Amino acid sequence: MSYKIKEIPEEERPREKLKKRGVHYLSNAELLAIILKTGTKEKNVNELALDILKRYDLVQMKELYVNNLTAIKGIGEVKAIEVLAAIELGKRIYNSKKSNKIVLNNAKAIWSYSKELFYNKKQELFICLYLNTKNILIDKKLLFMGTLNQSTIHIREIFKEAYRLSASSIICLHNHPSGDITPSKEDILFTQRVMQVGFIQGIPIIDHVIIGEDTFYSFYDHKDILNL
Numbered sequence: 315m316s317y318k319i320k321e322i323p324e325e326e327r328p329r330e331k332l333k334k335r336g337v338h339y340l341s342n343a344e345l346l347a348i349i350l351k352t353g354t355k356e357k358n359v360n361e362l363a364l365d366i367l368k369r370y371d372l373v374q375m376k377e378l379y380v381n382n383l384t385a386i387k388g389i390g391e392v393k394a395i396e397v398l399a400a401i402e403l404g405k406r407i408y409n410s411k412k413s414n415k416i417v418l419n420n421a422k423a424i425w426s427y428s429k430e431l432f433y434n435k436k437q438e439l440f441i442c443l444y445l446n447t448k449n450i451l452i453d454k455k456l457l458f459m460g461t462l463n464q465s466t467i468h469i470r471e472i473f474k475e476a477y478r479l480s481a482s483s484i485i486c487l488h489n490h491p492s493g494d495i496t497p498s499k500e501d502i503l504f505t506q507r508v509m510q511v512g513f514i515q516g517i518p519i520i521d522h523v524i525i526g527e528d529t530f531y532s533f534y535d536h537k538d539i540l541n542l
Contacts (some may be wrong), residue, residue, distance in 0.1 A: 319395070320438060327358070328340060328344040328347045328348050328359075328360070329348060331344065332348065342367060342372065343360060343363040343364050343367055343450060344360070346363035346366060346367065346397070347359045347360050347362070347363040347395055347442045349396055349400050350362055350363055350389075350393055350396075350397070351393075351396075353388065354387075354388040356388070357388060362389070363512070365387060365388070366383070366397075367385055369386060370382070373433075375401060376401060376405065376433075377433065377434055378384055378397075378398060378401070378518070379398075380394045380395060380398065382394075382398060383398070387529055389405075412529065415450075415490075416450065416451040417448070417449055417450055417451075418443060418445060418449055418450075418485060419449040419486035421521060421523055421530060421532035421534060421535055422530075423528055424443070424485055424487070424521060424523050424530075425523060425525060425529075425530040425533075427451075428441070428443070428487050428523065429525055429526075429527065429530075431454070431487070431525075432439050432487075432489040432525045433527075435489055435491060436491055436496050437459055437460065437491060438459065438460060438488055438489055438490070438491060439458075439459055439487075439488060439489055440456070440457050440458040440459070440486070440487070441454055441455065441456050441457065441486075441487045441488070442454065442455050442457055442472055442475065442476075442484055442485065442487070443484070443485040443487065444475060444476055444479045444483075444484055445481060445482060445483045445484070445485065445520070446482055446504060447482045448484070449465075449520075452479050452481055453475075453479055453481075455475050457471055457472060457475075462464065469507065469508055469511050472484065472486070472508065473512075473515055473517060475512065476515075477517075478515045482515060482517065483517060483518050483519070483520045484512065484517060484518070484519050484520070485519070485520055485521050485522070485523065485524050486505070486508060486521070486522040486523070487522070487524075487525055488501075488522075488525070488528070489524065489525045490524055490526065493526060493527070494527040495524045495525075495529060495530060495531040496526060496531070497531060497539070501522075501524065502539060502540065505519075505522045506541070507535050507541060509522075509540065510520070521533060521534040522534075
């Protein structure tokens with residue numbers, strides 16, 4: 315039998331528990347219930363929150379889209395958007411704290427930091443990391459989605475962000491959804507071109523890393539392939 319939220323003892327309602335005990339005392343379901351605000355005729359908001367968590371764990375929730383949530387009975391578009399906005403805000407807060415301390419001075423460090431950005435992605439993403447003079451991350455930017463080639467990627471956008479951020483160097487990243495991190499001919503041609511432009515602009519591309527789930531390919535570590 316489902317209880318309406320008003321029928322639950324006041325001290326056990328998520329909002330009241332947060333006010334009296336603090337946010338750290340709430341379960342994941344209770345935090346989600348606060349974001350959802352209301353339930354349905356069939357289920358109270360706590361039960362609705364549990365329905366989401368039964369279908370998606372916290373790691374999976376980082377990659378959800380509106381249609382994933384609206385497929386759950388009782389979750390409309392407005393609720394789905396509010397949940398996704400809260401998740402994205404949390405991710406940005408977390409990443410802003412990390413970025414102040416991230417030193418990216420070798421390919422393994424780049425991969426360790428970046429692999430989470432590509433987790434479970436089904437299409438190619440092209441991301442640039444912008445660094446200061448000490449190789450500390452300033453910011454990251456998703457610039458393109460789709461197959462990597464010189465006709466679809468506008469190199470000026472890479473350097474436009476670098477000038478905006480006053481970056482000293484750039485790391486390029488992309489993934490191969492197939493799982494094979496071997497660089498394609500287009501990967502090699504693009505890397506040659508963008509590194510040449512970086513040299514001319516005075517903002518070097520210090521590496522281009524193909525990200526895999528359990529491994530990576532660094533053009534810096536295989537620079538002979540570029541014939542630069």
